[in-house]
Each structure stands twice: as C-alpha cells, then as structure tokens.
Amino acid sequence: xxxxxxxxxxxxxxxxxxxxxxxxxxxxxxxxxxxxxxxxxxxxxxxxxxxxxxxxxxxxxxxxxxxxxxxxxxxxxxxxxxxxxxxxxxxxxxxxxxxxxxxxxxxxxxxxxxxxxxxxxxxxxxxxxxxxxxxxxxxxxxxxxxxxxxxxxxxxxxxxxxxxxxxxx
Numbered sequence: 001x002x003x004x005x006x007x008x009x010x011x012x013x014x015x016x017x018x019x020x021x022x023x024x025x026x027x028x029x030x031x032x033x034x035x036x037x038x039x040x041x042x043x044x045x046x047x048x049x050x051x052x053x054x055x056x057x058x059x060x061x062x063x064x065x066x067x068x069x070x071x072x073x074x075x076x077x078x079x080x081x082x083x084x085x086x087x088x089x090x091x092x093x094x095x096x097x098x099x100x101x102x103x104x105x106x107x108x109x110x111x112x113x114x115x116x117x118x119x120x121x122x123x124x125x126x127x128x129x130x131x132x133x134x135x136x137x138x139x140x141x142x143x144x145x146x147x148x149x150x151x152x153x154x155x156x157x158x159x160x161x162x163x164x165x166x167x168x169x
Contacts, residue, residue, distance in 0.1 A: 001040060001106035003050040006062045007081035008098035009033050009111065010069075014080060016115045023076025026069040027058065027123030031130060034060040036114040038136075041151060042158025044106060052148045055140040059130040060149060074123075 013032050017024050024032070033049065040048035053060045068081045084093045100107050118126060130137050136153045 001044050001046045001048070001110070002101060002104055003047045004100055004107065005083065005098045006033055006049045006051050006065050007068060007083055008100050009036060009049055010065055010077075010081045011097060012100050012108070012111045013115060014077060016112065017119070020119070022119060025074055025076055025123045026066070026072050027074070028121070028126060029069060029077060029123075030061055030065055031059065031121075031123060031126035032114060032118060033062055033065060034130065035118060035126070036111055038154045038158040039114060039162075040107075040110050041155035042160075042162050044110065045155070046106075047151055048107060048110065052151075053136075053154065054145065055137050055142075055147045055149050056145055057141075057143075059127045060137050 010029055010033060013024060013029060013036075016022075034053055037048040037053065040046055049062065051062055051064055053062055055061075065081070069077050072078070080097050083096050083098050085096065086092075087094045100111070121129070132138065134157075136149045136157050139153060140147055140149045
C-alpha cells in the first residue's frame with residue numbers, strides 16, 4: 001500500500017459519503033483519516049498518509065486537513081480537497097484534486113472498511129473514541145498544539161486492537 005496526501009484520503013471518504021447521501025463534517029473527516037491511517041499501520045504495517053498526525057485538544061489532527069476544511073465549521077464538507085503546484089511554464093498555480101491510485105486495492109479496501117465501520121458515528125463520537133485512556137492521542141497530548149503522535153505509537157495501538165478483536169471473534 002502506498003502512502004498518500006491526507007487530501008487524497010479525504011477525497012476518497014467524500015466520494016463514499018456522496019454515494020450514500022451522507023455528509024462528513026471537518027471533525028469527522030479528521031477522525032476518519034486518523035482511523036484509516038491507524039488501521040493501515042496496525043494491520044498492513046504501512047502508513048496510509050504521508051503527513052504526521054498531531055495531538056490537539058479535540059483529538060488527533062492532520063494539519064493540512066484542518067486548513068483545507070476549517071471554513072465548513074461544524075457543517076458537512078461540500079467540496080473536494082485540492083492541492084496547488086506552481087507551474088514554471090505559465091507562472092501560475094495549477095489546481096489538482098488528489099486521489100488514491102485506482103490500482104491500489106489495499107488502500108481502497110482499507111478506506112472502505114473504515115467507512116463501513118465508522119460512518120454512522122458523529123465527529124464528536126469519534127473524538128470521544130480517540131480520547132480514550134491509553135490511546136496514542138491520550139499518551140501524546142500535553143496541552144500544546146504541535147505535538148506529533150509518532151506512527152510507531154499509532155501502529156502499536158492498532159496492532160493491539162487488531163489482536164484483541166481477533167481473539168474476541
């Protein structure tokens with residue numbers, strides 16, 4: 001599985017939500033991406049996103065996603081995430097909608113499974129879930145905003161959850 005821009009993962013979740021007539025608030029999007037990244041690290045062993053996760057007051061946050069969607073407040077996101085690159089030939093900014101590679105079945109399956117498992121939760125409920133004692137956020141948050149939650153901590157947490165779920169089946 002490749003790792004992607006968090007915006008590509010956001011666009012994958014937005015596409016799934018649109019297919020089902022569901023909405024995703026910015027807080028819910030943060031948590032869905034974090035959960036997909038965590039389960040990817042825990043099950044596949046690969047990071048889904050290529051940006052660090054930070055521990056903020058309301059849980060794990062991916063800064064580029066915060067900046068992209070903060071203007072929606074607590075309302076559903078109504079537009080895809082975009083990335084800009086400077087075009088040296090035209091001296092203009094080119095706009096691109098980042099996507100998960102069509103042939104990356106592992107990433108698509110992971111995102112679909114996370115969507116199926118968590119789509120009925122609100123952003124607040126997912127925030128509560130990620131705030132549980134001994135979660136990577138709980139172990140990392142110190143009241144400051146720029147604290148990175150190490151991928152190794154996230155991976156160990158989701159490996160443990162995966163083992164517990166396997167035993168419980």
